[in-house]
Amino acid sequence: MAAPQRAKFATQVDPRVLETIRELARQEGRQLQALVDEALVDLIEKRRQVRPRPSVMALYQSSHETFAPLYRKLAE
Numbered sequence: 727m728a729a730p731q732r733a734k735f736a737t738q739v740d741p742r743v744l745e746t747i748r749e750l751a752r753q754e755g756r757q758l759q760a761l762v763d764e765a766l767v768d769l770i771e772k773r774r775q776v777r778p779r780p781s782v783m784a785l786y787q788s789s790h791e792t793f794a795p796l797y798r799k800l801a802e
Contacts, residue, residue, distance in 0.1 A: 732759075 747765075751758045778786070790797065 747761055748758060751761050754761075
């Protein structure tokens with residue numbers, strides 16, 4: 727099976743972050759690029775999660791202000 731293609735890119739990071747990620751890679755016996763790949767994939771997945779629209783959240787919050795006693799009773 728062929729290895730996945732890789733694209734090179736350059737960036738800058740806080741030296742403490744870089745040292746920490748290098749140490750994690752060493753402790754786990756993995757390559758630095760594997761941890762960077764994992765971190766980027768995690769970031770992409772977090773950002774793709776569906777977030778409610780602000781108007782929906784405002785209505786939700788408003789309902790809590792109005793119906794808080796009912797919600798507490800239902801939770802019991």
